[in-house]
Every structure is written in C-alpha cells, then in structure tokens.
C-alpha cells in the first residue's frame with residue numbers, strides 16, 4: 251500500500267515536471283534566453299575567430315567543424331553532410347599602397363576568387379577608360395591598358411549618403427546633386443555600352459589586352475560601405491577600393507597626374523574542395539518522422555565577417571536548439587537545425603538537402619528560416635499555404651505580446667521564389683516560412699559589404715528572435731495535428747497581369763566555381 255502510494259507520488263511529480271503548459275514553457279524559454287544567453291560568445295567565436303565563410307575556403311570548413319563541436323557540447327548530435335564540391339580558394343594578405351606622388355596605404359581588398367600576386371606584388375600606373383564612339387574605337391584603344399591598372403568604376407560625386415544630404419543640404423543643392431549624379435550615371439552606362447561590353451564582361455577584355463589588374467569601387471551608398479563580390483578574371487587581380495581612395499586616384503589620372511600604386515594580393519588556389527551542410531538533430535519521441543527545421547545559411551561573402559548575413563540567423567538557430575535541448579529534450583517531433591552551405595551562389599546547400607533528404611521534406615511540419623539581418627522579426631507570411639493562418643496563428647498565441655506586437659502577418663501570402671533557403675522547400679510544396687527582420691540599414695550598410703561585422707549585431711533583437719523561434723518550434727512540435735500543405739489560389743501579379751504560378755524546385759550547383 252505504502253509502496254504504491256510512493257510510486258503514485260513519484261509519477262505525479264515527474265509528470266508535473268514534463269507536462270508544462272505552453273505558457274509555462276514560453277516563460278522558461280524567455281528566462282533561459284535572457285538570463286543565460288550564449289549569443290555574444292557564439293558570435294565572437296564565429297565572426298571574430300573563424301571569420302567570413304565563403305564557399306570553398308578553409309574558413310567555411312572550420313565553421314562547419316565548429317558548429318558540430320558546439321552542438322555536441324550541448325549534447326546535440328550533428329554532422330557535416332557533403333553535397334558537392336567547389337573551387338577552393340583562400341584569401342591572403344591584401345596590401346594596396348600609393349607610392350607616387352606621395353606614399354599612402356589605401357583601403358581596399360581583393361575580390362573573392364580573384365587571382366593573386368606574388369609576395370612582391372605588382373607596381374604599375376593607372377588608366378581610366380575614355381569615352382569612345384563604338385566597339386571599333388574601343389578595340390583600337392584597348393592596347394593602352396597594357397601593364398597598367400584600369401579604373402573601371404564610375405567615380406562617385408559624393409561619399410555622403412543621401413540621408414546625410416537630406417539632413418544638411420539646402421533642398422536645391424540636394425536636388426542638383428541627385429540630377430547631376432543621374433546624368434553622370436547615364437553617361438557612364440553609355441560609355442560602357444559603346445565599348446561593346448558590359449560592366450561585367452569588360453574586365454576580361456582588359457585582361458586579354460594585357461592590363462596589370464583591375465581596380466573597382468562598388469559603393470553601397472553608405473559611409474565607408476562597399477559591396478564585395480567575386481572577381482571574373484583568369485590571371486590578373488581585381489581589387490575593390492574605398493570610394494575615398496578610388497576617387498582620389500581617379501581625379502589624379504584625369505588631371506594628368508601619373509600616380510603609381512603597388513598591389514599585393516596573396517590569395518591561394520586550393521583545387522576542388524567538398525562543400526557541406528551542418529545538420530543537427532534532436533530526435534522526436536512521438537512522431538519521429540515529422541520534422542521542424544531551424545534553417546539559416548551558414549556561408550557568407552567575405553568583405554566583412556558575414557555578421558548579419560547570415561551570422562545572426564545562424565546563431566539564432568543554434569541558440570534556439572541549445573535552449574530547446576535544455577528545456578524540451580524529448581520533443582514530440584524531430585527538430586533539425588540546417589546550417590546551409592553556398593546560399594549566396596544560389597541556395598545550393600538547401601536545394602541539395604531538398605533533393606537528398608526527401609523524407610524530411612515529406613515529413614516537414616514547419617521550417618523557420620532567418621536571413622535578412624540582425625533586426626527583430628517584423629514580418630511573417632503564410633507563403634501561399636491556404637491554412638497557414640490556422641496553425642501559425644495558433645502557435646503565435648503562445649509567444650509573448652512584447653514580441654508579437656512587432657510582427658505584421660500576411661496570410662495566406664505568396665510563395666517565396668528565392669532570396670533565401672526557405673524557398674527551396676516552398677518550391678516542393680513544404681510548409682517553410684521566413685522570419686523576416688527589421689532592416690537596421692541592412693541593404694546599404696551590411697548586406698555583402700566590408701562592414702558586415704560583429705559590432706553591427708543588435709543582441710537584444712537577436713535574443714527576441716531566439717525566443718520567438720524556440721516557442722514556435724515547441725508549439726509546432728506539440729501540435730496534435732500535422733500542418734496542411736493545401737495551396738491557396740494565387741493572386742494576379744499586378745506587374746504582369748497574369749495569375750501567379752507556384753514556383754518549381756531547382757537543382758543545386760554541385761560543382762561550383764567552374765566557368
């Protein structure tokens with residue numbers, strides 16, 4: 251009798267520990283996220299120590315290994331799943347100096363996959379592209395680039411962003427600057443068209459004509475911010491210079507000066523290297539073949555350290571998994587963290603996963619992706635799933651109002667066609683959603699720029715997103731019903747006047763970096 255009573259007490263105790271109400275679980279998640287946040291440490295290790303995560307670089311591989319180790323420290327099993335190969339490349343020292351008419355170190359860097367130089371570097375003078383009548387005139391002129399660095403970007407008339415002009419200029423002066431700049435841009439486009447090339451293809455023509463290297467400056471319309479993408483030459487280096495230094499060199503050449511610069515750019519080619527997704531799994535206990543996927547791309551461009559694109563999405567999903575493993579170790583459904591490789595070159599890692607793991611796509615209860623900066627989530631679309639309101643709305647009810655009050659919802663919405671990895675799943679008709687952030691000047695200042703670094707992370711907002719994602723995941727896991735995939739009748743696209751079609755799946759590039 252006594253023994254049974256004890257047993258009864260024990261089972262009542264354990265079930266009260268486990269049978270939390272959504273409200274209790276949400277409160278526990280909030281407490282853990284706020285009082286024991288691992289976000290600053292994760293961000294430091296990933297952004298400061300490992301650095302940018304360009305596909306095919308050793309840093310990308312280090313990041314995958316770091317993620318697996320970090321998950322395993324939390325008791326979560328994880329592995330790196332290979333899905334293809336890429337051109338291996340590693341950035342080295344870039345040093346760009348002006349040697350004459352005075353000595354100054356310039357602010358710039360090699361573009362991704364740019365051919366390198368020797369440790370001695372290349373010393374050469376500079377040349378700008380003149381306005382020529384047509385491609386014949388260009389072909390007659392082009393031998394002039396031999397042995398020179400070519401300045402291929404339009405020099406910006408101002409290094410002040412428009413918002414700064416708007417604040418301080420007279421309205422007349424602001425309008426005049428914009429209209430002069432428009433005219434300059436039009437003339438520049440015409441000048442490039444006249445050569446018979448585009449701004450992308452002209453570099454190869456300059457290379458073939460014997461240029462020593464290409465100097466560009468791709469200003470991102472914010473103080474000190476430049477976009478840093480990839481080079482497209484075979485042998486000669488392509489470097490991006492800050493607006494300030496580029497403008498100075500351009501004015502010197504145009505004024506008949508003959509500046510001399512030296513470029514050291516010691517990158518290494520590493521042959522073909524494998525590419526990965528990091529996949530972490532907390533197995534489900536009741537419906538192990540149904541899945542909630544916490545999704546973020548892991549790769550980045552390498553002008554900065556990929557802090558907001560997509561370091562913040564990455565640490566959001568890792569921290570969410572850590573908290574759930576601690577508070578909700580035996581979920582009803584299987585929880586997967588997908589940290590995708592090579593999103594930046596066309597959603598390649600997630601498209602490969604969709605092809606290679608059809609059972610997860612088939613069993614998907616919901617996927618939550620975060621990939622547009624450090625801001626708190628302000629937008630949630632139903633992605634064209636007719637009944638998305640019913641389940642997402644129900645799950646959102648467990649999220650504190652301090653978080654949901656910022657979120658505008660849009661049901662059933664339209665299916666995402668690209669932009670980030672949820673689209674790879676939506677294309678297969680699987681319920682995948684984007685936790686879409688407030689911008690924090692993402693497009694000008696951090697997206698694919700040299701300034702996408704740790705200091706731009708707004709930890710309060712990222713923590714807000716962790717709490718949101720963890721509660722949505724818990725609710726999706728606990729939901730007695732599997733989510734509906736019924737598609738809404740899509741609306742007319744006002745731009746084309748035609749009915750929208752559901753996007754179709756696309757295959758990844760599994761052999762990247764070959765032209």
Ligand SMILES: [Zn+2]
Nearest residue numbers: 547559560621
């Ligand atoms: Zn991104």
